[in-house]
Amino acid sequence: MNRPNRSVWMALAVICLVGALVAAWLLARGPMPSEGRTSHVDPASAEAPPFLGQALAGEPAGARPEDPKFARMRARMVEEDLRGPGRAIRSAKVLEVMAHVPRHEFVPESLRYRAYADHPLPIGHDQTISQPYIVALMTELVEPTAKGRALDVGTGSGYQAAVLAEICKEVYSIEIVKPLAEEARERLGSLGYKNVTVRHGDGYRGWPEKAPFDVIIVAAAPDHVPQPLVDQLAPGGKLVIPVGRSYQQLLVIERDQQGKVHRRPNIAVMFVPMTGEAQQLRQ
Numbered sequence: 001m002n003r004p005n006r007s008v009w010m011a012l013a014v015i016c017l018v019g020a021l022v023a024a025w026l027l028a029r030g031p032m033p034s035e036g037r038t039s040h041v042d043p044a045s046a047e048a049p050p051f052l053g054q055a056l057a058g059e060p061a062g063a064r065p066e067d068p069k070f071a072r073m074r075a076r077m078v079e080e081d082l083r084g085p086g087r088a089i090r091s092a093k094v095l096e097v098m099a100h101v102p103r104h105e106f107v108p109e110s111l112r113y114r115a116y117a118d119h120p121l122p123i124g125h126d127q128t129i130s131q132p133y134i135v136a137l138m139t140e141l142v143e144p145t146a147k148g149r150a151l152d153v154g155t156g157s158g159y160q161a162a163v164l165a166e167i168c169k170e171v172y173s174i175e176i177v178k179p180l181a182e183e184a185r186e187r188l189g190s191l192g193y194k195n196v197t198v199r200h201g202d203g204y205r206g207w208p209e210k211a212p213f214d215v216i217i218v219a220a221a222p223d224h225v226p227q228p229l230v231d232q233l234a235p236g237g238k239l240v241i242p243v244g245r246s247y248q249q250l251l252v253i254e255r256d257q258q259g260k261v262h263r264r265p266n267i268a269v270m271f272v273p274m275t276g277e278a279q280q281l282r283q
């Protein structure tokens with residue numbers, strides 16, 4: 001048998017060496033992008049979870065950049081002052097919204113660092129923005145829905161209107177102090193709330209042109225329940241209102257599907273008095 005000559009052995013060795021080098025290069029390189037053998041998602045371009053405000057009815061108010069410390073303060077407020085012991089706001093929807101609406105945007109600049117403490121704060125013109133717990137409680141009591149139309153009497157800073165706007169389809173808000181109404185309208189607009197209409201006027205007679213309402217929240221105390229507000233409740237609608245003078249009680253008034261009106265008392269509260277017609281009718 002003929003033995004292969006030396007040059008054949010050399011050629012075979014070169015072919016093996018080149019093959020080994022090509023194989024090593026292919027292994028080291030990994031798959032080409034077009035090969036698509038691995039599914040790679042760039043974390044920066046991965047789909048982000050929907051921002052809360054977009055998931056709800058209102059505009060993404062919090063979407064404008066904010067100092068992260070406000071988000072931390074808001075989270076503490078929700079955990080301790082709203083959900084915490086002795087408070088127990090139960091509605092997940094209300095808690096979500098309270099965790100989202102930037103309350104610090106609704107108070108004077110110099111008071112922003114106190115915006116998430118659980119008490120009312122002055123907003124000028126002898127008026128206040130209500131305590132967060134009371135805003136959450138009143139919102140929970142009226143059980144707003146995404147299809148609902150809301151009336152907010154006593155716009156003040158516009159914070160309660162913003163909370164309602166995150167849940168309801170339409171919000172109508174009335175404020176008797178003209179500069180407050182104008183400031184709130186501008187603030188709500190700049191925060192992106194397109195489903196809130198603010199009007200300067202006396203809320204005692206409600207907003208008959210926009211009635212009936214599924215929810216009505218009143219943030220100033222008359223000494224009796226204004227009948228026009230009860231009349232503007234839709235079947236199944238709920239009105240929450242502080243009533244009284246030195247002693248005030250939060251009342252929940254509901255019109256059932258048959259049109260019958262029921263009222264039940266809730267906690268004792270302390271609101272600014274309702275002015276305008278309510279004041280003239282005080283006995």
Ligand SMILES: C[S@@+](CC[C@H](N)C(=O)[O-])C[C@H]1O[C@@H](n2cnc3c(N)ncnc32)[C@H](O)[C@@H]1O
Nearest residue numbers: 129154156157159160176202203220274275276
């Ligand atoms: C406790 S503050 C409201 C807080 C407000 N909801 C907020 O989120 O800032 C009560 C507001 O009711 C307003 N008010 C009082 N009587 C009113 C009336 N008859 N009609 C409309 N607003 C009234 C006051 O001027 C005041 O701004």
